Amino acid sequence: MNEPIISMKNIEYAYENKSVLSNINFEIPQGSFMGLVGPNGGGKTTLIKLILGLLKPDSGSIDLFGQPVDKFKAWDKIGFVSQKSNSFNKGFPATVFEVVSMGLTAKVGYLKFFTSKHKKKILHTIDQVGMGEYAYENIGNLSGGQQQRIFIARSLVSDPELLILDEPTVGVDYENVQRFYELLHQLNNEQNITLLLVTHDTGTMTEHATDIVCLNKTLHFHGNPKEYLSLSEKDLSQFYGHPVNIVTHDH
Numbered sequence: 250m251n252e253p254i255i256s257m258k259n260i261e262y263a264y265e266n267k268s269v270l271s272n273i274n275f276e277i278p279q280g281s282f283m284g285l286v287g288p289n290g291g292g293k294t295t296l297i298k299l300i301l302g303l304l305k306p307d308s309g310s311i312d313l314f315g316q317p318v319d320k321f322k323a324w325d326k327i328g329f330v331s332q333k334s335n336s337f338n339k340g341f342p343a344t345v346f347e348v349v350s351m352g353l354t355a356k357v358g359y360l361k362f363f364t365s366k367h368k369k370k371i372l373h374t375i376d377q378v379g380m381g382e383y384a385y386e387n388i389g390n391l392s393g394g395q396q397q398r399i400f401i402a403r404s405l406v407s408d409p410e411l412l413i414l415d416e417p418t419v420g421v422d423y424e425n426v427q428r429f430y431e432l433l434h435q436l437n438n439e440q441n442i443t444l445l446l447v448t449h450d451t452g453t454m455t456e457h458a459t460d461i462v463c464l465n466k467t468l469h470f471h472g473n474p475k476e477y478l479s480l481s482e483k484d485l486s487q488f489y490g491h492p493v494n495i496v497t498h499d500h
Contacts, residue, residue: 251279252315254411254443255300260309262295269295271467273309277460279410282437282444284458284474286451288489291465293447297415300445301329314410328352328404328412330397332419345391345399346384349375352403374406375399378432394425398432405436412436415447426450430457451477463488 253276260273270292277283287293298304299311302318311318314326349371350363363371375384378398383391388399397417404412414433418426434457436442448454455461455474463470463477469488470477 251281253277253312254279254314255445256310256312257299258310260299260311261307262292262299262304263307264295268466270299270306273464273468275462275468275471277411277443277445279443280437280441281459282433282457283446283460283462284451284454285445285447285462285464286449286454287464287469291489293464294415296464297413297445297447300413301327325407326410328401328407328409330400330404330412330414330417332416340389343388344385345375345380345388346371348388348399349402349406352406371406374402377405378402379428392425393421394429397421397425397429401432401436405442409442411443411445413445413447416449417446418448418450426453430454433457465489 255277257273257275260270261268262270273296285293285296295304299306300313300318302321305319313321314323350367352374353363353367353371372381372384375381378401380395380398380402383395383399388396391399400417401412401414418429421429430453433444433446437444437457437459446454446458455478458474461470461472461474461477462468463485465488470480
């Protein structure tokens with residue numbers, strides 16, 4: 250069994266005396282593709298912030314790559330992709346190459362120049378996500394699905410071992426969502442990058458993920474996609490707090 254990249258034990262977190270997360274216990278093994286699902290307000294984004302060290306749990310422990318999160322320093326091992334529609338200014342005057350190069354800043358330094366080796370790495374990573382022909386295009390001219398590929402490239406250029414994605418397909422059309430998941434599948438299977446994907450798209454996610462966690466303040470389910478799809482609508486409705494139907498996509 251692969252060693253866990255993330256280990257969370259007995260996590261409790263409250264905001265203004267209101268419980269947000271309670272009794273959280275799970276691990277993400279190296280090489281897995283975990284889908285994190287649950288209702289809005291269920292604590293998914295808070296969980297991600299705890300993993301990234303942006304918030305501190307009230308109790309419990311979080312280990313990243315075998316180290317306590319408060320002592321972890323190798324943040325270049327972790328890539329993060331957020332919701333593009335909520336964080337990106339389409340008028341931002343930067344080329345695809347320039348956006349992806351930002352992912353190397355932590356390694357190279359803010360005041361240092363990129364070498365030819367760095368530039369080759371940037372171009373290779375852009376090509377890796379299928380966007381090589383757009384390397385010098387202004388990113389604002391690209392579609393939502395294309396932009397998300399570039400944001401993944403920005404996270405990949407530093408060679409992370411773990412990629413965390415928070416609702417990355419919000420505002421992306423169906424065709425590009427399918428291509429997006431194909432890219433994630435490729436990264437997970439061919440490069441053995443561990444993935445943690447926060448999503449509401451349970452139908453598509455179950456086709457690619459190796460593990461699924463359902464979170465609504467506490468963990469209601471942790472298993473494989475087959476087990477998740479075998480859950481009754483009654484069970485899912487109890488997890489989510491409202492009626493739920495899983496829609497699967499036939500190809």
